[in-house]
Amino acid sequence: MRLLVATTNANKIREIRALLDGAGVDLVTLEAWPRIPAPEETGSTFDENARQKALYYAAATGELTVAEDSGLEIDALGGAPGVESARFGGAALPYADKFALIYERLRAAGRVDSSARFVCALALVRDGRVEFHTRGTVEGRIASAPSGTNGFGYDPIFLYPPYGCTLAQATAEQKAAVSHRGQAFRELRSYLQKS
Numbered sequence: 001m002r003l004l005v006a007t008t009n010a011n012k013i014r015e016i017r018a019l020l021d022g023a024g025v026d027l028v029t030l031e032a033w034p035r036i037p038a039p040e041e042t043g044s045t046f047d048e049n050a051r052q053k054a055l056y057y058a059a060a061t062g063e064l065t066v067a068e069d070s071g072l073e074i075d076a077l078g079g080a081p082g083v084e085s086a087r088f089g090g091a092a093l094p095y096a097d098k099f100a101l102i103y104e105r106l107r108a109a110g111r112v113d114s115s116a117r118f119v120c121a122l123a124l125v126r127d128g129r130v131e132f133h134t135r136g137t138v139e140g141r142i143a144s145a146p147s148g149t150n151g152f153g154y155d156p157i158f159l160y161p162p163y164g165c166t167l168a169q170a171t172a173e174q175k176a177a178v179s180h181r182g183q184a185f186r187e188l189r190s191y192l193q194k195s
Contacts, residue, residue, distance in 0.1 A: 001192070002026045004063035006053055008038075011152040012068070012181070019176060019185040023192050028063065036060045046070060046083060046121035051130055058125035066188060068122040070180060072154045074142060076114035077105055085154065099146050099157050106142060114142050118158060118167075120180035122188060132191050136183025140167075151175060 003025040005016050013029055020027065030036065039056040043049035046069040053067035071085025081088035081102075089101045106112045117139045124132040138160065146156035148168025155168035160178065167175050176182040 002028055002063060003192075004028050004030070004057060004061055004065040006030060006057040006065050006067035015172075015176065015179075015181055016185055018172070019182060020189055020192075023189045025192060030057070033061055041069070041083070043069070043083065046119050047123075047133065047135065049083060050121040050123040051125075051133065054123040054125040054130065055128070059128065064124070064126050066122055066124045068120055068181065068184065070118065070120035072116060072118055072158065074102065074106070074114050074116045076109045076111035077102070080105075095153060095156075096146070098154075102142070102157065112142065112144065116140055116142050116158060118154070118180040120184045122184045124188060124191070132188065134184050134187045136180040136185075136187070138178055138180045138183070 001024065005013060005027055007013060008030050017027060039053060041049045041052065043052055049069035050067050053069065054065050057067060058065035069083065071082055073079045073082050089098050103112065106114060117137050119135065119137050121135045122133065123130050140161060141159045143157050143159040143166050148156050148166045150170060150172065151168040156166055158167050160167055163170055163174060167179065
C-alpha cells in the first residue's frame with residue numbers, strides 16, 4: 001500500500017520512516033509532486049491544520065495521504081508558539097534566534113522554566129475523507145538553556161524530566177519512545193496494520 005507523507009521537512013520524514021518501518025506501506029513524499037504549492041495553514045489548532053493539509057494533498061495527488069501538524073506549547077506564554085511554531089518570529093528565523101525570543105519572553109513573564117508540551121496531530125485521508133486521526137503529546141519543561149545536538153526544531157530547549165535531559169540530548173530511539181510524533185505515528189501504524 002502506498003502512503004503519501006505530506007511534508008517536505010526532511011527531519012520529520014526521517015522520523016516517520018523509522019516509526020512506520022515494517023508497517024507494510026510504501027512511503028512516498030511530496031518530492032514526487034514538486035509543482036504542488038503548499039497550502040496556507042489557516043487552522044487555529046494542530047488538528048485543523050493536519051486535516052486541511054491531508055485533504056488538500058490527497059485531492060491534489062489521488063494518494064492515500066497522511067499529514068501532521070505539530071509544535072511546542074509553552075504555558076507561561078499562553079500556549080505560544082503553538083500552531084505558529086515553525087513561523088514563530090518569522091518563517092526564515094533560525095531556531096537559535098527563535099530560542100532567544102522565547103527566553104526573552106519567558107524572562108519578561110518571570111517563568112523561564114515554564115511547563116510545556118510538544119503536540120502532534122495527524123490525519124489520514126482516503127477518497128476525499130478523513131479516515132483516521134489522532135494526536136500525541138509529550139509533557140515537559142523549558143530547559144534553562146538550549147542543550148544537545150540531536151533532534152531538530154525546538155528539541156534543544158525542551159527538557160523531558162523522566163530522562164533528565166532535553167530531547168536534543170536523547171538518542172533517536174529514546175526520543176521516538178516518548179515523543180509526540182512517535183505516539184501519533186505508532187497509533188497510525190497500528191491502524192494501518194489492522195485495516
